[in-house]
Amino acid sequence: MAALTPISRTPVSFYVPVVAAAGAVAGLFVGTAQGSSFLGIIIGALLMSALAYVMTQVVKLEKPSRWALVAVLAIAGFAMGGIAAGIIGGLFGWFFGWFSFWLYEGRYRAYVAPYLTPEQVLWHYSFRVICGAILIFLITPILVVMPLSFNAEDFFTFTPEMLRFDPAGYSLKHYEDFFTNSDWQNALANSVKIAPMATLLSVSFGTLAAIGLSQPHVPFRRAIMAILISPMIVPLIISAAGMYFFYSRIGLQGTYIGVVLAHAALGIPFVIITVTATLVGFDNSLTRAAANMGAGPVTTFFRVQMPLILPGVISGGLFAFITSFDEVVVVLFVGSAGQKTLPWQMFTGLREQISPTILAVATILVIVSIALLTVVEMLRRRSERLRGMSPG
Amino acid sequence: MTDTAEHTGPMMAADGTTLKSSLNRALRRQKLRALGLIAPLLIFVLVTFIAPIADMLFRSIENQIVSETLPRTTAVLAEWDGDSGEIPSPETFEALYKDMFVAKERKLHTRLGSRLNYELTGVSSLFRKSGRKIEDMGEVYQDQFEDFDKFWKDGENWNALMGSEDWLQAQNAWDPKSGDKQPPFELNEAISGLLPETSEAFQTYADFVQNEDQKNLAKQDPWALIYSALYNDISAGADVSGYSGPGSAELLAAMGAATEFETVDYAAAFEEVDKDWHDVEVWQTIQTYSPEFTSGYFLNAVDMKKSPDGAEMRPENEQLYIKLFIRTLFMSLVITGSCILLGYPVGWILANLPARTANLLMILVLLPFWTSLLVRTSAWKVMLQQQGVINDTLVWLGVVADDSRLALINNQTGTIIAMTHILLPFMILPLYSVMKTIPPSYLRAAKSLGATNWTAFWRVYFPQSVPGIGAGSILVFILSIGYYITPELVGGTTGTFISNRIAYHISSSLNWGLAAALGAILLAVVLGLYWAYDRIVGIDNVKLGG
Known part of the structure; x- marks a missing residue:
């Protein structure tokens, strides 16, 4: 992004007080943790403003002074509270070095429109801070779970050893438990048995139906669409209740087939939506050309249509897979102990005997979902490129 | 003249039939082929999904047990x-x-x-x-x-x-x-x-x-x-x-x-x-519930009961479900509201940043969206506990005293925080896709015409983003009123929803009829909202993560 506004250095009377204010906030936290918030505010404000002044007006060299600040604060932190505090100190040093020069050199104006008033510039940056906080809110739970899964104790919070980055505070024992405990292994095996079957069912039926639905003349299109999408709309607890009642009537409750059928039904809307979306850009003259050259409908489908819509089919299948793999409400009712899946085991674990093995499982699942997300995103890009919808 | 006379008749196709009927036949064949492709799935969904729902609705009024047993x-x-x-x-x-x-x-x-x-x-x-x-x-x-x-x-x-x-x-x-069947009497x-x-x-x-x-x-x-x-x-x-x-x-x-x-x-x-x-009273009850179908479960689901004089309210201390419905709706509204509040700025910033940065930040939104629901719920359970990460941090910072840790879990607060987090991507994604279509030049035009920042936002930008808010809100609201897992795990007794009660009646109290009636009411609410969603957004426009 090119700079929009020429920048100039700002007066001491502007940036030193701002750095002091930021220093006061940081001092508040450090001071509270050390026992006196008031003292923390005063010391933080004075120290940071003085350092900012020295760096910009006395040393005047940006790079060395910023590195020096990182080093000084890291050492101070280490002296106060070990490695963890040292790292926090280093981060503070990096931030204040950057912040002081960012303000001093007037860089904060570079990328905003030149006609903005100072209040608008302030709002511009506060808004970004707010958005950053919200994004952090979105990601924190996942970030907290990952390190906690390496906890050497059976606690759900960071132990002092972990905070000191003491290797004794970390261990792989929860992962070991997951891979050796028969409950978890059975659950994993069940999940692996159920999800692919359900995915296979919903993808094969769903793709055919999506092709049918994207033909130009389909009677009752809206009604059919509403029925096919309904498993996604109806709250899971209602689907679960209905399936429980109905499947116990016809003897499918508590069977493998019952769970697979239920999960396939839940996955179908995702396949329909992704595949119809892919078919929107499909050029029907290709199938006509194939037919013209003597290909039968089956050959046309597998040799012409399928390769082109494959990315959509695969991502629909991944959605269906994730739906089944993550699903807990329906399997809770439709399944019996013999169909206990991974999410079910986690659910009982969370409700009854809380064990940190859940966190290890959670971490593994997060990694699996990151992998799947990457695949879906790549497929989406590929499909858009194939259809010429995006240049990249 | 003979030439033109030949062409005044109906247009003919190559096989000698009229073009019109030939076209009609082709069209009919096309329709049949489309239906033939859809039929297997339609039957599958009807059997595995629609039939169970219909069965549930039937159970909510069925009452043959009294007349069959007595x-x-x-x-x-x-x-x-x-x-x-x-x-x-x-x-x-x-x-x-x-x-x-x-x-x-x-x-x-x-x-x-x-x-x-x-x-x-x-x-x-x-x-x-x-x-x-x-x-x-x-x-x-x-x-x-x-x-x-x-x-x-x-x-x-x-x-x-x-x-x-x-x-x-x-x-x-x-x-x-011998293993033969006993001769029937x-x-x-x-x-x-x-x-x-x-x-x-x-x-x-x-x-x-x-x-x-x-x-x-x-x-x-x-x-x-x-x-x-x-x-x-x-x-x-x-x-x-x-x-x-x-x-x-x-x-x-x-x-x-x-x-x-x-x-x-x-x-x-x-x-x-x-x-x-x-x-x-015992005999009145038997008599009232003798018919094969009853509205009793539905009356029960709205805190009423049948009596010889028709339907009447249950005594104050037995009323439960209306309160629970109101609580479910209220908490869903609060969750929807906080999702708008948190989702709007993020949607804006994603839509207005350069594509590269926006795509990077989008990962932060999509990652929780793709993470297992149970993973996120367990994360919140870990964070919100009395001895959990948030309370520990607050105590360490000295914001709260060690002996007065905040009760963030097993109450409404827990449910609202966790569900806002879980449903936030469902608000951000529709908001983002709507905001992406609003040209930034409109805001600049408004400002160059002398509007203040606030006026330009409120009179120009906001009205154009309302469809996104509507779509996101209905989506979040629909999802939250039917939620079961998260309230069950972090809601305790005060933070649970109507769905938890349905599950209780199915698996613990075994009052299936009442569970079905509560489910039917919930389903009606959801379908009503869904209909509204269809009117505002259209079912075909449901997008998944990008």
Whole structure:
């Protein structure tokens, strides 16, 4: 992004007080943790403003002074509270070095429109801070779970050893438990048995139906669409209740087939939506050309249509897979102990005997979902490129 | 001119039919092919998903258990005037005795008891108690018949008396160890005309022994119920003098003696078992719930109950569901509101940043969206606990004291925080896709025309983003009112939703009808919202993660 506004250095009377204010906030936290918030505010404000002044007006060299600040604060932190505090100190040093020069050199104006008033510039940056906080809110739970899964104790919070980055505070024992405990292994095996079957069912039926639905003349299109999408709309607890009642009537409750059928039904809307979306850009003259050259409908489908819509089919299948793999409400009712899946085991674990093995499982699942997300995103890009919808 | 005359007729296709009909045929074929492709999935969804939902709706009004378990009683009771304040006639008690006897043998009386207990507390124990004592009630006749003549004690004699000759031969020839099916009991036609009530009772007994109990009929002794039926037939003036089959002599002798027998007053006998049987309310409840279909579950689901004077509210301390519905709606609104509040800025910044940065930040939104729901719920459980990460951090910072840690979990706060986090991507994604289409030049134009920042946003940008807010809000709201897992795990008792109550009724209290009725109401609300969503956004525009 090119700079929009020429920048100039700002007066001491502007940036030193701002750095002091930021220093006061940081001092508040450090001071509270050390026992006196008031003292923390005063010391933080004075120290940071003085350092900012020295760096910009006395040393005047940006790079060395910023590195020096990182080093000084890291050492101070280490002296106060070990490695963890040292790292926090280093981060503070990096931030204040950057912040002081960012303000001093007037860089904060570079990328905003030149006609903005100072209040608008302030709002511009506060808004970004707010958005950053919200994004952090979105990601924190996942970030907290990952390190906690390496906890050497059976606690759900960071132990002092972990905070000191003491290797004794970390261990792989929860992962070991997951891979050796028969409950978890059975659950994993069940999940692996159920999800692919359900995915296979919903993808094969769903793709055919999506092709049918994207033909130009389909009677009752809206009604059919509403029925096919309904498993996604109806709250899971209602689907679960209905399936429980109905499947116990016809003897499918508590069977493998019952769970697979239920999960396939839940996955179908995702396949329909992704595949119809892919078919929107499909050029029907290709199938006509194939037919013209003597290909039968089956050959046309597998040799012409399928390769082109494959990315959509695969991502629909991944959605269906994730739906089944993550699903807990329906399997809770439709399944019996013999169909206990991974999410079910986690659910009982969370409700009854809380064990940190859940966190290890959670971490593994997060990694699996990151992998799947990457695949879906790549497929989406590929499909858009194939259809010429995006240049990249 | 002949040339033009040829072309004035209908256009012809190559095969000689008119072009119009040829086109129509092609169109029809196309439609059929499309339907043929859709049909397998449609049937699949109808069987695996729509049928269960329909079954649930059916269960919310179905009430055959009362009339199936107590067929005679409900038939007699139909005549009874519940408002009279008088207990039903002696015939009703006699019918109840018969029904109860059969139900007890088939072990159905406790099920009916728990069903009626939903409507009137105490009926369950009343039925269980009566079931235990019902056998003694009829034994008065059994003992007298048996004391009078040993003949009546033996099941074989009864079979010979009541069964047809063919059947009797087949039954005697049948070898229980052979694995063949027991020959089904057939009534002796001569006797069934003479002793109708006894025949009916015996037929029920024989069916039960042969089919449900899977025992050898020849080895069983008849129920006490049959003796009382026989007594009734005799006292009704059955004339068996013309009968000459097996056991005719004993039957004739018994007829003479039976007039002297001690009789049973069923009404008094039931009162002796439990004086609640003379409580008009119990009978009113049975009468109210005799029909095969009932609105009772639905009334129950809105804190009302059936009474002889029509529907009325339940007492204040039994009201639960309206409060729960209101709480569910209120909390869903709060969750939707906080999602708008948090999602709007993020949607804006994603739509207005350069594509590269926006895509990077989008990962932060999509990652939680793709992470397992249970992973996120367990993360919140870990973070919100009394000894959890948030409380520990707050204590470390000195914001709260160690002994007054915040209660963030197992209450409404916990549910709202966790669900806002879980549903936030569903708000951000539609907001983002709408905001992406708003040209940034509009805002600049507004500003260059002299609008302040706020006016430009409020009068120009915001109205254009309203469709996104609408779509996101309805989506989040629909999802949150039906949520089960998260409230169950972090909601405790005050932060649970109506869905948790439905699950409770299915798996713990076994009141399936009420669960179905609550589910039906919830489904109606969701479908209404869904319809609104379709009107605003369109089903076809549902997008998944990007």
